Amino acid sequence: MTVPFHRLLAVETRKLFDTRSAVVLTAVxxxxxxxxxxxxxxxAGPDLRWLIWTAGIGYTTLLPVLGILTVTNEWSHRTAxxxxxxxxxxxxxxxxxxxPPALAAVVxxxxxxxxxxxxxxxxxxVQHVPAHWNATPTTMAGWTAANVLFTLMGVALGTLLLNAPAAIVVHLASTGVWNAVAMLGSAGETLARWLDLNRxxxxxxxxDWADISPARLAASAAVWIVIPLLLGTARVSRKEVK
Known part of the structure; x- marks a missing residue:
């Protein structure tokens, strides 16, 4: 009997917050x-857009970790x-x-x-200064989409490596590595502009929608999300489960 996909979604959503590490990460x-x-x-004062972006500093680090744990917990807890x-x-x-991790990023x-x-x-x-209500729907939609993409990067790395510490290290080190690559000269800068998902x-x-390069965004998303997810899915499909 085929398990309905909505039931799989419900189960995986429950698993997302069903472990101690996920609960702690969510609380953090x-x-x-x-x-x-x-x-x-x-x-910085009452500037709505800056206050929202401040939360993104932690999101770009922790939401991908949540995505990584979504996949790797299946193997570390031997429930696969x-x-x-x-x-x-x-x-x-x-x-x-x-x-579920993508929806968690939206939430x-x-x-x-x-x-x-x-x-x-x-x-x-409190400060007796006028508030700046400058967070437009378009800006917030782009910021939310960025959080979702970073989270999917975590899911892809977790699927490919099936090891939480390794995937987290790759995720955290990626920015520094690409900054180093960009310092190698024009070729390195070109590679970073095209393949560094952060950039x-x-x-x-x-x-800043006018500065978005759809081609570079698609290329970096392919390298960090699409290809690792496809390779990881192929690996999981063939991996022996003990």
Whole structure:
């Protein structure tokens, strides 16, 4: 009997917050969002867009880790055998694992906006300065999309490596590596502009839509999301489960 895909989604969504590491990471995200927005409001004043972007500093680090753990927990907790016995078509399981972290990134982005709005108003009242309500829907949509892409990068790395520490190290080291590559000369700078996901996503995250290069964004997304996810799915489909 075929397991309906919506049931796989429900199960993978529950798994997303069903482990101690995921619960701790979610709690850290919530606390960091509130603390970062409050701290930035006291320091920089009531600027809604800047307060929302402040939450993104932690999001670009922690949301991909959540995506990594979504995949790797299946192997570290040795539940893969049960999962794939119930659904032998492993690609469907991987497909179901991609959606919950992406939705979590959207929810986290909305949470930052909901926290930033009253924080902006409160900061304005406390500091007796006018608030800047400059977070346009277009800008926030781009910022949310950037968070989703970073999260999918984590899912892809986790699927490819099937090892949480290794995937987290690759994720955290990628920015420094590409900065080093960019310093090697014109060829290195060109490679970084095309393949560094942090660089190609930056205009999307800041709402500078005129500076977005669809070709470079697609190239870096292919290198960091599409190709690792496809290779990882092929690896999972052939990997012996013990």
């Amino acid at each position: 995200l919530l606390c960091l969002t509130v603390a970062a927005i409050a701290g930035r409001g006291l320091y 055998l049960t999962t794939f016995a119930l659904e032998p078509r492993r690609w469907r399981v991987i497909a179901a694992k991609v959606v 986290a982005s909305l949470l930052a906006m909901l926290v930033a709005v009253p924080a902006t108003a409160l900061t304005s009242a 190609t996503i930056a205009p999307l995250a800041t709402g």
